[in-house]
Amino acid sequence: MSGAPRGRVPVLLLLLLLPIAAFLASSSDASASPKRARKKTAKRAAPVDFDTHLPVLGTKLAEFPAGPGKSLADQGCVFCHSADMATQQHLTEKQWTAEVTKMTSWGADVPADKRDELIAYLVKNFGPESPRYVPVVTRPVGR
Numbered sequence: 001m002s003g004a005p006r007g008r009v010p011v012l013l014l015l016l017l018l019p020i021a022a023f024l025a026s027s028s029d030a031s032a033s034p035k036r037a038r039k040k041t042a043k044r045a046a047p048v049d050f051d052t053h054l055p056v057l058g059t060k061l062a063e064f065p066a067g068p069g070k071s072l073a074d075q076g077c078v079f080c081h082s083a084d085m086a087t088q089q090h091l092t093e094k095q096w097t098a099e100v101t102k103m104t105s106w107g108a109d110v111p112a113d114k115r116d117e118l119i120a121y122l123v124k125n126f127g128p129e130s131p132r133y134v135p136v137v138t139r140p141v142g143r
């Protein structure tokens with residue numbers, strides 16, 4: 001009779017196999033981790049197909065032109081959006097009146113006694129006969 005006693009062989013075998021089993025389990029866990037899965041399916045960045053010197057959307061593009069009423073427009077009309085929202089219009093006096101009423105009802109800070117002055121300014125600069133508005137080209141959103 002030589003070697004390990006019979007009863008010990010399965011125990012030794014188990015001790016040997018346990019670390020291997022643990023290793024296999026952990027490595028298969030890792031390959032199934034969401035991190036790796038995401039890495040595999042992550043999209044490649046789209047190729048740049050625009051002029052990267054273009055300003056980003058939201059850049060302040062236009063100033064209100066000088067003249068009586070500019071300070072009113074600066075005070076009341078660039079709180080929520082840029083001046084471009086107004087400078088690209090070609091509205092009649094009736095339309096500007098309605099527009100200012102709409103914006104004031106939304107919270108534009110226009111003193112009641114300055115309202116007519118602001119409307120006159122808007123009609124003068126952005127009326128039906130005003131020069132054609134040329135929009136500034138911006139980069140695609142988020143790029």
Ligand code: HEC
Nearest residue numbers: 076077079080081085086089099100103106107108109110
């Ligand atoms: C409280 C925020 C706010 C203020 C202040 C504001 N606006 Fe606006 N304006 C908006 C929003 C929001 C829009 C776009 C949504 C829409 O048109 O329904 C808009 C749109 C516009 C438009 C495009 C046409 C339209 O009605 O959509 C014009 C022109 C305009 N604003 C002019 C002005 C002028 C002139 C002033 C100053 C008297 C002004 N805004 C102040 C929120 C504001």
